[in-house]
Amino acid sequence: MRELFSLRDPALAARFRELLRKLQPREPVRIVHVCGTHEITIAQYGLRSLLPETVEVLEGPGCPVCVTSTQDLDCALQLAERGATLCTFGDMTRVPGTRMTLEEARAEGADVRVVLSAADAVEIARRQPERPVVFFAVGFETTAPGTAAVLLDNPPDNFFVLASHKLIPPALAALLSIPPVAIAAFLAPGHVSTVIGAGAYRAIAARFRVPIVVAGFEPLDVLYGIALALRQLREGRAEVENAYPRSVTEAGNLRAQELMRAVFRVGPALWRGIGEIPASGLYLREEFAAHDARREFGVEGRLGEEKPPGCRCAEVLLARAVPTDCPLYGTACTPLTPVGPCMVGAEGACNIWYRYAGRPRL
Numbered sequence: 001m002r003e004l005f006s007l008r009d010p011a012l013a014a015r016f017r018e019l020l021r022k023l024q025p026r027e028p029v030r031i032v033h034v035c036g037t038h039e040i041t042i043a044q045y046g047l048r049s050l051l052p053e054t055v056e057v058l059e060g061p062g063c064p065v066c067v068t069s070t071q072d073l074d075c076a077l078q079l080a081e082r083g084a085t086l087c088t089f090g091d092m093t094r095v096p097g098t099r100m101t102l103e104e105a106r107a108e109g110a111d112v113r114v115v116l117s118a119a120d121a122v123e124i125a126r127r128q129p130e131r132p133v134v135f136f137a138v139g140f141e142t143t144a145p146g147t148a149a150v151l152l153d154n155p156p157d158n159f160f161v162l163a164s165h166k167l168i169p170p171a172l173a174a175l176l177s178i179p180p181v182a183i184a185a186f187l188a189p190g191h192v193s194t195v196i197g198a199g200a201y202r203a204i205a206a207r208f209r210v211p212i213v214v215a216g217f218e219p220l221d222v223l224y225g226i227a228l229a230l231r232q233l234r235e236g237r238a239e240v241e242n243a244y245p246r247s248v249t250e251a252g253n254l255r256a257q258e259l260m261r262a263v264f265r266v267g268p269a270l271w272r273g274i275g276e277i278p279a280s281g282l283y284l285r286e287e288f289a290a291h292d293a294r295r296e297f298g299v300e301g302r303l304g305e306e307k308p309p310g311c312r313c314a315e316v317l318l319a320r321a322v323p324t325d326c327p328l329y330g331t332a333c334t335p336l337t338p339v340g341p342c343m344v345g346a347e348g349a350c351n352i353w354y355r356y357a358g359r360p361r362l
């Protein structure tokens, strides 16, 4: 507990500000993180006010709800409308598909339930064996092992998974492949990295000559990560550094990786606002076909409008705009009246900026 509080120490934060000033780049640089939890820490503790003027830190595609495609959402809607009990995480029910949200489907009589984990959905399936129960599985490498674990644990025959898990390293590579690239360095998410290991980013850092620093979620963790990234830029290095060694190792959680490999195969996936990213999605292997909702029920989504008119979520997800660049931010679009997915998800940049007083440079 004492360690936790020391990572929020204002006096140490002030010393970090001095360090960041010493490392200040002459030209403007943009450091991108891909994690709603990082953005919450940055906004909640006003960390942007400690950054040198030439340093900008933005959230990219770090909110699993925001990046789930309308195609996958439409599949979930079809399943719910055909009589399955559709279980998913809370924010997912409020994201628009091409026709409606899962919440609206529930209002029209569909059985849509909010769960905290895949195991909760299995429990529901056991309690109602007469009805198919589908877990709409979204999220990154942090939630995928949980989905894999329940599938390996002999789930009931009426339990199905609509797999929509996504992988973070291919997303980093995609952001660096779409011109114009304006990303000087990445902060990699501590929780994802705990699973996949710091080593998972080394090929990307070498291929794109970009520094990648694995960072934790306390305020001083984030400042430390930014300082390491700036130091690499100053020294002309492009390496992977682990600023979160109390949780992240080079190899990661081998058991969790084993679970994912046993259950999922890797394939291309659609990311809302970005498009298709090769080898960035997880799909059920043949051995689990009997629990694969797509195969069992033959649902198919179609490519829909990924963002409503006027919404700049695509640019926000690509870290090419900040929420306040959007004319709808805080007027037509608020957490109570979300227009785009970045305002729906609690880990979406627009939602976070709005919740923390709409003043990200606190």
Ligand code: SF4
Pocket: 310, 311, 312, 313, 316, 323, 326, 327, 328, 329, 330, 333, 334, 338, 339, 340, 341, 342, 343, 344, 350
């Ligand atoms: S403020 Fe709303 S409409 Fe604008 S980019 Fe964000 S989610 Fe989209």
